[in-house]
Amino acid sequence: MIDPFGDARVEGVSIRSLPKVSLHDHLDGGLRPDTIVELADAAGIDLPETDPTRLAAWFGRQSEAGSLEKYLETFAVTTAVMQTREGLTRVAREFVEDLAEDGVIYGEVRWAPEQHLQGGLTLEEAVEAVQEGIEEGEDAADDAGRSIRVGQLLTALRHNGRSADIARLAVDFRDEGVVGFDLAGPEEGFPASGHREAIDIVSGAFLPTTIHAGEGAGLDSIRSALLDGRALRLGHGVRIAEDLDVVAREGEEVRVRFGDLARWVRDREIPLELSPSSNLQTGAIAAWGKQLDDHPFDLLYQLGFAVTVNTDNRLMSRTSLTRELAQLVAAFGYGLDDLETFQLNAAAAAFLPIEEREELIELIGEGF
Known part of the structure; x- marks a missing residue:
């Protein structure tokens, strides 16, 4: 995939x-187009396009529909080629290799094991296959002179009714590559409060949780993620800006009145897993505009929220972490200090022991 921001520079x-x-990076949203074509051909799966370049363009077009529901439809193609141990392992290995090439030193890959059982795998076999690929990718990156570590976030789909099973799976594999639990899928009509058993399972085992909220739905979804879901991070969370009332603008200064929820998220430094390109494509920022510079990212950053920058789905958004950062630089005039802050926020929010987070923070400081 050609990345137009591959050589982007700041200062x-x-x-x-x-x-x-x-x-915040989904495994089934980060496949290489040529890998999809090869795996589909081997499995006899029909694709909308069989040329990798045209297939990449198809994903891009489908993802520009402006709604989360339309955006999610593209995953039927990627998950179809991820139903075997070999397919899952290859996709995970390449996923890690691509992260390392993009300069990522620590990543968390989220994926829903329940979507990868059509070829006869068990939930446990699927997790083992992905972990095998992650470790192969880490070794390949190390051989290429790039150091990276990647942990799994097991995702339960909030509309499928298997969240307790996935929670137990995450706890069972916490010493074998899994670092946390996630809830994803349609927010409207499926609040975190509907997954009390799953949340009790992971919370009782002290396994950290991040929940998709404030993307496809607003403040009530965020409130439920925090109060019912006991989320330590918000997956996207961009619509927390709906709880901010801009009362005056004086030059570059903005006076804002905080709602109770926004103040809680800001004051408790609850990390926001913002994904600028994806937020634009899914309509998550429709209330503020249709261009990247309309994104409330800068408002949230200037107000002291714990903002982090993510890709969400590199294939669908045709992006990379480098590209997301470059676009923010172009939109808001950020410098090296700002980009370092975003990485320090993410390192502090990683689902790792504090000693390992401190090591990450030190590596980021040295790198910048």
């Missing part, structure tokens, strides 16, 4: 060369 420094942390 004369290559953004790709800077050490980065990726917290």
Whole structure:
């Protein structure tokens, strides 16, 4: 995939060369187009396009529909080629290799094991296959002179009724590559409060949780993620800006009245896993505009929220972490200090022991 921001620089420094942390990146949203074509051909799966370049363009077009529901439809193609141990392992290995090439030194890959059982795999076999691929990718990156570590976030789909099973699976594999639990899928009509058993399971085992909220739905979804879901991070969370009332603008200064929820999220430094390109494509920022510079990212950053920068789905958004950062630089005039802050926020929010987070923070400081 051609990345138009691959050589982007800020203050004369290559953004790709800077050490980065990726917290919100879906496995089934990060496949290489040529891998999809090869795996589909071997499995006899029909694709909308059989040329990798045209297939990549198809994903891009489908993802520009402006709604989360339309955006999610593209995953039927990627998950179809991820139903075997070999397919899952290859996709996971390449996923890690691509992160390392983008300068990522720590990443968390989220994926829903329940979507990968059509070929006869068990939930446990699927997790083992992905972990095998992750470790192969880490070794390949190390051989290429790039150090990276990647942990799994097991995702339960909030509309499928298997969240308790996935919670137990996550706890069972916490010492074998799994670092946390996630809830994803349609927010409207499926609040975190409907998954009390799953949340009790992971919370009782002290396994950290991040929940998709504030993307496809607003403040009530965020409130439920925090109060019912006991989320330590918000997957996207961009619509927390709906709880901010801009009362005056004086030059570059903005006076804002906080709602109770927004103040809680800001004051408790609850990390926001913002994904600028994806937020634009899914309509998550429709209330503020239709261009990247309409994104409330900068408002949230200037107000002191714990913002992090993520890709969400690299294939669908045709992006990379380098590209997301470059677009923010172009939109808001950020410099190296700002980009370093975003990475430090992400390192502090990683689902790792504090000693390992401190090591990440030190590596980021050295790299910048």
